[in-house]
Amino acid sequence: MIRAEHLVKVYPDRKRGPVRAVDGVSFRCEPGRIFGLLGVNGAGKTTTLRMLATILKPSSGTAVVAGHDILREPEAVRSSVGFLSTSTALYGRLTAQELVEYFGKLHGMDRVTLRRRVDELFGLLEMDAFRKRRCDKLSTGMKQKTSIARTLVHDPPVMIFDEPTIGLDVLTARTIVSFIRDCRNRGKTVIFSTHVMSEVEKLCDTISIIHEGRIRAEGDLEALRARFGEQSMEDIFVRAVEAVPAAS
């Protein structure tokens, strides 16, 4: 489970002064459900997810991820999280297998368990044909599969996806979408950010619309339709971001 409580991230900016990239964000994600963070570029999605993955420290507020506080137990949080984004690239000079094994070792997995897990994942994701190939020689689809195997190697209860389909072709994007669904079916807590409305409609159990660092609306698709009187996600989104933000 993820529980974010009043997360704030302030960046110093020489020209503009302090910028509140995330401004008091709170939400809950339950296991076996997909929580979608929907927002335009610069809305604060990536910063929020990076704080949950403990890559960034919040300026104030906190979150509990899989029972661990992100401020007090960042290493335990990272052990419980699989983080996938377009900015989490692969080591080009390692083979797909070496890369997945490297991250398994960093997660403290013993040799036998790791080998078994790698074989299982490579079979599941149909990666055996290129397991010995260097990552810089892989196609985009193969790279995405390797990244997925990297995030899953330690079998984390929480999965965080930061715009995982951005820049991907339709077929590779479908693989990712089906993988996210699979994570939910396995009972994992899934949070994913996107600005693609159709993905949110297809995938998310709970949708949170974030704009200028603040949550503007939250609920399942039906609840949002009822609240804004619109049918399409795009119209709902526009209405939500145009509305005056509620005081946090």
Added chain:
Amino acid sequence: MNLKSIGIIYRKEFVDLIRDRRTLISMVLVPVLVMPLLILGMGYLTTSSVKKARSETPRIMLLGGEDSPRIMEVLRAREDVRWVPASPDFTNQISDKSLRAALEIPEGFDAALEAGEPASVRIYQHQGEMKSGFASRTLETVLREYRENVVTERLEARSVPRSVLEPFSIRRENVAAAAQVTGQILGGLLPYMVILLCMTGGMYPAMDLTAGEKERGTMETLLCSPVSRTSLVLGKFLMVLTAAVTTAVLSLGSLAVAFFIGTTASGGILKQAEGGGGLPLAVDPASVLGVFVMILPIAFFLAAAELALSLFARSFKEAQTYLTPLLFAVILPAVASMTPGIELNWKLAWVPVLNTSLASKEIMSGNWPWEFIVPIFLTNSLYAILALWAAVRLFHRESVIMRG
């Protein structure tokens, strides 16, 4: 901090780096092949061009001397010179190297000598041009011999023994052991080279493992792992240190082989360069070991400083910009240590790199100034720890690590 995690990161960085062609070139190929080839090649070229210049019979122009048959007879008797008749454009001919030198005999030279009056001859040469220099030296030798003969004749005419001009003789005797002599010669050079090689050897991995990771987008992937940032930076630091020390050891090993070949094979290229082969060459292993021990904290310091500076950069290119001034900051004190007259003292003992170079120079010469060696080792170790601490602190700052 977790030793197991540091080991995992170190091993991965090692595999990653040795698969990179650029690392292999800078860490292995350049030190093992290029540097010795460069040194031997330069030695060979110098020797062969000197040999060629010496073997040439120089064209020298004689100006004047028509009324001085005695000196003209002596000069014309030389078979190692091709005399050229006088011509007014001799300076141009020397400048365009068609003539090596010119000798001007003043009017009434023989008569002046007969009368015991002062006389002078003039040699025209192309300053800095090797073949012209050799020609001038030949002329000087001929003229000096002739002058000696004139002096002897004058002394004999006055029944004065030749020993009156040389009441006593001077001889220089070397009492230093061969190792000390070699140490004195290599003392300045060896630590300078090792320090510089440590610096250049660690540069590429330091940039690749920090700014390179940011540029390729793998830094964020790595930060997702549960390993502490201290362990991450220590694993990377050990790899940079390994690369630095490996480059230095490989370079020195191959240079030693090149030096050995140079002094023994093919007529001793390097020996000739030292001036004819009278040099007693020997290296004291204890001194070399001492120098390596002294350089270890500096190698440690440089690896940590390179890592810390590269961490700031967003890209490989930016890291290069940051590391270039550091390279100069290392070269300058290392070169200063080779300057004659700069000796180890308490003020210089605090200056990193310079203190090590000066202490190593003493050690290589067979002196072991313990009152300096121990404080310098400890001071440099402190600098190394501070630099590593700075790198670890920087790795914890998200404004640095996420910069890009």
